Amino acid sequence: MRDDEFMRIALETAWNGVKQGEAPFGACLVKEGRVVVRVHNVARRSWDITAHAEVQAIRDACRMLKTLDLSDTVLYATCEPCPMCFSASVWASFPGSCTEPGSRMPSGWASGRFRSTRPV
Ligand SMILES: [Zn+2]
Numbered sequence: 001m002r003d004d005e006f007m008r009i010a011l012e013t014a015w016n017g018v019k020q021g022e023a024p025f026g027a028c029l030v031k032e033g034r035v036v037v038r039v040h041n042v043a044r045r046s047w048d049i050t051a052h053a054e055v056q057a058i059r060d061a062c063r064m065l066k067t068l069d070l071s072d073t074v075l076y077a078t079c080e081p082c083p084m085c086f087s088a089s090v091w092a093s094f095p096g097s098c099t100e101p102g103s104r105m106p107s108g109w110a111s112g113r114f115r116s117t118r119p120v
Pocket of ligand 1: 052053054081082083084085086
């Protein structure tokens with residue numbers, strides 16, 4: 001699958017969250033071309049302000065893959081990361097994360113395209 005196909009999965013997942021009353025954010029974590037995790041924000045449902053899609057994806061992937069090092073995966077997210085999700089992505093050692101096809105988070109950070117969001 002291509003970047004845009006994984007992004008579509010993240011977008012569809014975000015839409016599923018919207019239908020459940022959550023903020024419109026989704027994420028899809030991929031390893032070796034296969035989707036490992038697809039999640040959306042669950043902050044409202046879980047009364048957990050940290051339950052953003054990206055953090056949920058990292059938590060679930062670490063548990064499923066039994067590792068704290070996700071450097072061999074790619075995280076596709078439906079928006080630029082908030083500071084918390086950006087930090088979690090750094091701790092997870094992602095080589096790059098897509099917020100849109102062709103965009104990689106580290107360059108986004110360096111170019112100043114990073115922006116804070118308040119998704120709940
Ligand atoms: Zn976030």
